[in-house]
Amino acid sequence: MMRLADVFRYSLQAMLGHRGRTLLILLAMAIGVAAVVVLTALGEGARLYVLKQFTTLGSHLVIVLPGRSETSGGPPPMLGETPRDLTLDDALALYQSHAVGKVAPVVIGSAPVSWQAREREVLVLGTTAEMEQVRQLELARGKFINIDDPHRGAAVCVIGHTLRKELFGNQQALGQWLRIGERRFRVIGELAQQGHSLGTDIGDLIIIPVASAQALFNTESLFRILIQAKGRDSITAAMQAAEAIISKRHDGENDITVITQDSILATFDRIFTALTFAVAAIAAISLAVAGILIMNVMLIAISQRTAEIGLLKALGAPDMEIMLLFIAEAGLLSLCGGLAGLGLGMGGNFLLDQAFADFSITAPAWASLGGLSIALLTGILFGYLPAKRAAHLKPVEALTRRR
């Protein structure tokens, strides 16, 4: 039997001997593989982008909302029942659970904020010092609100990046007194520019102590409670504890809704993974098309090289060896095309990555490897039929065709 090194040398010489044909196949394969690599990179980039958006909200987050959004079944209650509000004491009671790491109560309202002659309607967020860590807020200057007793208000505030620019322009904001509604607050901190974080614009908001917000909006109730579980493992325990503790405080009524950051995250993760696979599958179709092209070109090659096949037979090459030669040629062609496509795709990803700064575009390893092996596989698969035809040519018929 022929040596493997000789098989590859022979196939390589055949490839170099028919440049036009070789380039055509390489191009088709390269486009197919590059499509797989680039499209999966885009899908993966979108997935990572969304995940990143969510994780900037804070990790291991459990959110407690007042009211129950799902029906519990059974007959409706005899007496009309309205859900009880969440209170600051409800929030603080959550610390009873070991699964709960940090609790940040939230009161939200909208109020005019003014400094000197400038006024702006802004989202006012009343919360406690824990918020800084729960939402992973970064400060550009100053410090976050930090009051020992959440029940006590204080006339201090932390302002968002956009609000700072709108109210103060280029002037110093730290230490200034501004006005929210009819009350005066001193600016003690400025949030760093963190951009949009799904839903709320962190730039255009003002943060004050929760008790001050309750007084400002004249309410006892909380908009929601954010809980940071101690770790990923204690998220479920924290959810159960929140329901148990608050229902106990609400006379046994389970009148809150608890959702997790991770459940939303997991859903998006699944959607985008499915999307990436779908796009990769579509791109893989182009590889199949390239495979069919390989088959056609190999069939043409065999009719062009009938005399050569006859000669190989006359020189004593068994059918198996002739098949091996043609399959090796098809495999080598698709491998080279695949490698070229990989290079092309990675180059394309690099350019896209440069063009979209906050959108990371790199093909996952499975896509590169998968694209390459599918290319090789289609080459060999579609090379099989022509190779078989070559092997079964009758030597005398193959030889009598003149060249």
Add this chain to the structure above:
Amino acid sequence: MIELAGINRNFEVGEETVHALRDININIGAGEYISIMGPSGSGKSTLLNILGLLDQPNSGDYRFNDQTINQLADEEQAKVRREHIGFVFQFFHLIPRLSAADNVALPLTLAGIAPEIRNQKAEAAMQALGIAERAQHRPDQLSGGQRQRVAIARAMITEPQLILADEPTGNLDRASGVDVVEALEALNHKGITLIIVTHDPELGQRARRRLKMEDGKIIGDNGP
């Protein structure tokens, strides 16, 4: 060495059946030099193809070294061709993208012989045929005579017992034709059985044993 008994070969051409070979019986000994002559369509090429195991008879026995070989499987027949038979064709059948040396070494490459050994043998064969200095040229850079000598070098590199030549000078001018025939005859002098199919009476006369064919039958044979 070779015994053909009752060999028939028919081709279907449209509705008609053409009898290319009719009941051929012949014995060929080791070291013989035979020419096969006859008009076009007389079956001489078909006979050569059957001798070379490139074609199968419809009926009859082909015994080679006391073994019936026309019933063997493809792989076995390939082995007989590889080990015992060398071919020289009218149209050379060199592979255009390979150098002369690689063309000469091709049978050994296909048989999986190590590069050092086959290069050495190819060089010796080309030396013997006076084309050693053309070793690295590709076929399209060689003259017709040189190409045919490359083909002869390729046929002899496996040290076969039998060389079959189908119109080996058919595409050459007279001078190179004589060179090529002399090269083939030199192989015969070393004991290799040589069978040449030719149109050329002058070439045919050089063989010790001359077969004449017509209508698929041997009508003249000056041999035993």
